[in-house]
Amino acid sequence: ALTVTASAQPVTPALQGEAAGLAQEALQDELAYELVTSLTTEVGPRLAGTEAEARARAWAVARLRELGFSNVREEPFELPVWERGLEQASIVSPFPQPLVISALGGSAATGPEGITGEVVAFPSLAALEQADPAAVRGKIVFIDEVMTRTQDGSGYTVATAKRRQAAYVTQAKGGLAALIRSVGTSSHRFAHTGQMRRVTEVAEAEGVPAAALSAPDADQLQRILSGGESVRIHLLLTPEQRPAGKSANVIAEIPGRERPQEIVLVGAHIDSWDLGTGAVDDGAGVGIVVAAAKRVLDALPEGPRRTVRVVLFGAEEVGLVGAKAYASRHADALANHVIASESDFGAGRIWRFETRVRADRVDAAQALGAVVRQLGAAPGGNTATGGPDMKYLREAGVPVVGLKQNGWDYFDLHHTPNDTLDKIDPEDLAHNVAAWVSFIFLAANSGEYYR
Amino acid sequence: ALTVTASAQPVTPALQGEAAGLAQEALQDELAYELVTSLTTEVGPRLAGTEAEARARAWAVARLRELGFSNVREEPFELPVWERGLEQASIVSPFPQPLVISALGGSAATGPEGITGEVVAFPSLAALEQADPAAVRGKIVFIDEVMTRTQDGSGYTVATAKRRQAAYVTQAKGGLAALIRSVGTSSHRFAHTGQMRRVTEVAEAEGVPAAALSAPDADQLQRILSGGESVRIHLLLTPEQRPAGKSANVIAEIPGRERPQEIVLVGAHIDSWDLGTGAVDDGAGVGIVVAAAKRVLDALPEGPRRTVRVVLFGAEEVGLVGAKAYASRHADALANHVIASESDFGAGRIWRFETRVRADRVDAAQALGAVVRQLGAAPGGNTATGGPDMKYLREAGVPVVGLKQNGWDYFDLHHTPNDTLDKIDPEDLAHNVAAWVSFIFLAANSGEYYR
Ligand SMILES: [Zn+2]
Ligand SMILES: [Zn+2]
Ligand SMILES: [Zn+2]
Ligand SMILES: [Zn+2]
Known part of the structure; x- marks a missing residue:
């Protein structure tokens, strides 16, 4: 040989x-x-x-x-x-306003009426994984983890864990939907898409509807949450799967x-x-x-x-x-x-x-x-x-x-x-x-x- | 006194x-x-x-x-x-793809089915104003004028002329809709909104539906047009007026x-x-x-x-x-x-x-x-x-x-x-x-x- x-x-x-x-x-x-x-x-x-x-x-x-x-x-x-459909999100209360989002690749749909729920925030996927399901049940999870800018791209692997897993971990704990701070390093108001689980992987569960917030929108949500407010969000995602x-x-x-x-x-x-x-x-x-x-x-x-x-x-x-x-x-x-x-x-x-x-x-x-x-x-x-x-x-x-x-x-x-x-x-x-x-x-x- | x-x-x-x-x-x-x-x-x-x-x-x-x-x-x-509704645009032919747009403030609606038409491009509002109506009739006008970056903002006044007038000049010449390269200096993929005619001005005509393309989308359209292709665009705008x-x-x-x-x-x-x-x-x-x-x-x-x-x-x-x-x-x-x-x-x-x-x-x-x-x-x-x-x-x-x-x-x-x-x-x-x-x-x- x-x-x-x-x-x-x-x-x-x-x-x-x-x-x-x-x-x-x-x-x-x-x-x-x-x-x-x-x-x-x-x-x-x-x-x-x-x-x-x-x-x-x-x-x-x-x-x-x-x-x-x-x-x-x-x-x-x-x-x-998987093909993207409509994607809309807005803060319903306390401060009504639209948010810029992008559905994650492979995300489930919310149905045509969308989903409304209270937000529960975690600093990382690991924190969500460790959370008591009682804290997640019936809520919209928000993982607010910042990606590190690096020359060699090493920040990306770390940052994508939440993108790959948030929908499934949230579902396992009874949550309604998952939002993540966009993977990526830009402060411009673009949301970052990317695949959740590989399409070649065996699906054990579909996962909850999942989307990324642009960095300024994640900042905004975090700012409101850190004021101690209870935040309700409406989310509409209508992707299709063939x-x-x-x-x-x-x-x-x-x-x-x-x-x-x-x-x-x-x-x-x-x-x-x-x-x-x-x-x-x-x-x-x-x-x-x-x-x-x-x-x-x-x-x-x-x-x-x-x-x-x-x-x-x-x-x-x-x-x-x-x-x-x-x-x-x-x-x-x-x-x-x-x-x-x-x-x-x-x-x-x-x-x-x-x-x-x-x-x-x-x-x-x-x-x-x-x-x-x-x-x-x-x-x-x-x-x-x-x-x-x-x-x-x-x-x-x-x-x-x-x-x-x-x-x-x-x-x-x-x-x-x-x-x-x-x-x-x-x-x-x-x-x-x-x-x-x-x-x-x-x-x-x-x-x-x-x- | x-x-x-x-x-x-x-x-x-x-x-x-x-x-x-x-x-x-x-x-x-x-x-x-x-x-x-x-x-x-x-x-x-x-x-x-x-x-x-x-x-x-x-x-x-x-x-x-x-x-x-x-x-x-x-x-x-x-x-x-005036309140924004849906806003969507796409190249129908020769190279189908979505475009990032933003309706201009005060724009007319396209109706729920949108408008499809061939694009006719002009380098400036003045060029549109001088155009033979026969060249505009039944078409979607595109004004591809770049704004100059300046410290004192003087580029803005020049650049906004097309935003303020394109819809009305296009209508007077029998065009279907007006697209402009976004006013603004960013190469990021954001479209720039802004008012057409002041709401306090007397309306002589409603104007055709009008929107701005982000700079990369205007580049894209210009690139295709300069290849000598006939370009057809579909435009949907559903703003509401009260x-x-x-x-x-x-x-x-x-x-x-x-x-x-x-x-x-x-x-x-x-x-x-x-x-x-x-x-x-x-x-x-x-x-x-x-x-x-x-x-x-x-x-x-x-x-x-x-x-x-x-x-x-x-x-x-x-x-x-x-x-x-x-x-x-x-x-x-x-x-x-x-x-x-x-x-x-x-x-x-x-x-x-x-x-x-x-x-x-x-x-x-x-x-x-x-x-x-x-x-x-x-x-x-x-x-x-x-x-x-x-x-x-x-x-x-x-x-x-x-x-x-x-x-x-x-x-x-x-x-x-x-x-x-x-x-x-x-x-x-x-x-x-x-x-x-x-x-x-x-x-x-x-x-x-x-x-
Ligand atoms: Zn790649
Ligand atoms: Zn990639
Ligand atoms: Zn302004
Ligand atoms: Zn101002």
């Missing part, structure tokens, strides 16, 4: 020089920005399992073929589909000339949340990996040694459904996946090159980031995730790297209506393309293994 | 020293921020003529009495009331001890648009003038020489209705209004002290800004407006000054859902109170006239 032939053909100075040359040219890249412009304009929002996501795939297939990639295809799968919709991953390749069975996988996700146009999440990633792969394609008319496979995953947002479908469909070939990575953290510049490879292959894997480091990135540790859609590959033993983007501002926009094209800096995007082209070129032209 | 006794009792060094002392103390002011917090939290949005505006008045009357002002009262008037609602100005005084009939008028407006909570527009102004007047009240147990009158105008946003009612009701006393000014430009620091007084009284009027200049403001010209609600007083010959705030960021927030408390910097607010307390103290304790 491939795993025992490690160390052959390392990254030579000559290869690295070629990669550096491609990166220099890519700093002038315009294709990535053109692609994200086209996708977010001509398709716009593209929720998993909807007709809009299908249009996004048709766009991708057409663009990838036009760019000259090989074996461009859709690999379909099914999934349950048991089975269609999605697919879109795949395109640059066939390898020497070892075509060996795969360097680079990914992004084609779906987006429905509120914005999915520019930073993840139109940017689509633009970056496609533009970078296109530069490798053009630089090597006879192809790289290994196959470069671009995977634009479907249905990432609702629970990595495309990622799971890919891993399952390609289970027999995963041993031939030499290395993999996804671009799905916005459009900020890359500041760290991380790996997750066999302990004694870290230096070899870091060699794939040599030019990324020349572009300003630091070497990172060996605990990379590789990106959300790398989960099942990673768990199957596929080595991954992370070209980690600066996420300082990412969660100001992510999963809100404000995720639109104008938030992307074309020069930062080109910087990403430069980093990715160097990584792809080195991974596809060296002969090393990392597992 | 007062106008002939100019030059008596100027601003003495002693008076100026006292004013400077009050200003120094006011830099620690917490009352203004407490007031704007209370108003925006306990009332929230307070659209002219609605029950919410009545609650804001009740709040103001209670707070002003509690603070110890005299003659606290409401002076009621009537006005037509012929007569109630509003009022709220008035509070510090009676003058020597010349009680002479009025130093300081204003702000109590109403707000319905989308945000009216924090920078104009909760800030309410906090600033009330807190500053309270400091004069506390500093002078026997009262200032002249009467200080705080006027919190109702129904400013829909056409200066409260301002007109005030000028009409107090017409006989306007000759006794020595000087007047309003705080209605957000919560930024004051950078200029302007006047509009008799030409040979400019130096005397600038003397009222001596401490404001010590706080960092420059002397401005003699063309001050004094603030929107000063219009009818100014036209009646009342001298005005402007404590001009830095409006660089004001139109990022103004008239959008994002006008919320968290956008106010408490230190900047206190800086405003310091400037205002010095102006009020000097104006109420000198014996000069400015007309």
Whole structure:
């Protein structure tokens, strides 16, 4: 098997020089920005399992073929589909006023009349979990936990626990509905959506209707509650669920000339949340990996040694459904996946090159980031995730790297209506393309293994 | 009459020293921020003529009495009331997707089915005005004009022409509806509302349904149009109009001890648009003038020489209705209004002290800004407006000054859902109170006239 032939053909100075040359040219890249412009304009929002996501795939297939990639295809799968309906909330008493909210992905509906109830607030999901059910029964739960702004996105994992669990914990304690302070770091009046439980998880309970309040609205509610007032809220959510919709991953390749069975996988996700146009999440990633792969394609008319496979995953947002479908469909070939990575953290510049490879292959894997480091990135540790859609590959033993983007501002926009094209800096995007082209070129032209 | 006794009792060094002392103390002011917090939290949005505006008045009357002002009262008037309903827009073809909009104040309704039509774009209102009606007939007009960011707000007057006129010009040319790029300077995905024609103006025509697109949505529409595509949009607006609602100005005084009939008028407006909570527009102004007047009240147990009158105008946003009612009701006393000014430009620091007084009284009027200049403001010209609600007083010959705030960021927030408390910097607010307390103290304790 491939795993025992490690160390052959390392990254030579000559290869690295070629990669550096491609990166220099890519700093002038315009294709990535053109692609994200086209996708977010001509398709716009593209929720998993909807007709809009299908249009996004048709766009991708057409663009990838036009760019000259090989074996461009859709690999379909099914999934349950949730679509947003009306979403309204207001303080009924003591100080009547509307609130800005967004239903959480997968939320139950309130029914057409909505729900009215008294608010009971908790500082965290853990506090709700520890609460006496008597304090929650018949009430609307409000979890008021602030997300920490970080460069590496580590605040997000902590912050999403309440989004994932609030509806179910509230239901178990007899509550009516759940409200959370928006995950995200912006003080602008946008509510942040995002999936509760993955659609691929077995549903034990539907959960209560659940929504996020924008940060100023969470502040407002907290201010009123801290005055000792009893607050009643009316909530109306009318999302719809369909048991089975269609999605697919879109795949395109640059066939390898020497070892075509060996795969360097680079990914992004084609779906987006429905509120914005999915520019930073993840139109940017689509633009970056496609533009970078296109530069490798053009630089090597006879192809790289290994196959470069671009995977634009479907249905990432609702629970990595495309990622799971890919891993399952390609289970027999995963041993031939030499290395993999996804671009799905916005459009900020890359500041760290991380790996997750066999302990004694870290230096070899870091060699794939040599030019990324020349572009300003630091070497990172060996605990990379590789990106959300790398989960099942990673768990199957596929080595991954992370070209980690600066996420300082990412969660100001992510999963809100404000995720639109104008938030992307074309020069930062080109910087990403430069980093990715160097990584792809080195991974596809060296002969090393990392597992 | 007062106008002939100019030059008596100027601003003495002693008076100026006292004013400077009050200003120094006011830099620690917490009352203004407490007031704007209370108003925006306990009332929230307070659209002219609605029950919410009545609650804001009740709040103001209670707070002003509690603070110890005299003659606290409401002076009621009537006005037509417009209330927002549903507002939805989407591109139907070629690239179906929702758009973020906000109905303009006073807009006609589309009917429950909405309107669908092809878009015809113009770079400005002037271009629409010059257009052949044949190009507009049966279409949805889009005016894509960008507002200039300026410190002094001068970009706003230019930008609002399209907001005020688009619906009527479109109707006269046989168009179906009017869309404008939001007035405002933010690239965040908020649409900007604001009044079309003043509710006090005689209606010659109702105008077509009219709404503003957020800046990213205007960008999106422009991008698609500039690709040469024919764009069809569906628009749904269901506002309601009532012929007569109630509003009022709220008035509070510090009676003058020597010349009680002479009025130093300081204003702000109590109403707000319905989308945000009216924090920078104009909760800030309410906090600033009330807190500053309270400091004069506390500093002078026997009262200032002249009467200080705080006027919190109702129904400013829909056409200066409260301002007109005030000028009409107090017409006989306007000759006794020595000087007047309003705080209605957000919560930024004051950078200029302007006047509009008799030409040979400019130096005397600038003397009222001596401490404001010590706080960092420059002397401005003699063309001050004094603030929107000063219009009818100014036209009646009342001298005005402007404590001009830095409006660089004001139109990022103004008239959008994002006008919320968290956008106010408490230190900047206190800086405003310091400037205002010095102006009020000097104006109420000198014996000069400015007309
Ligand atoms: Zn993503
Ligand atoms: Zn996402
Ligand atoms: Zn105002
Ligand atoms: Zn206003």
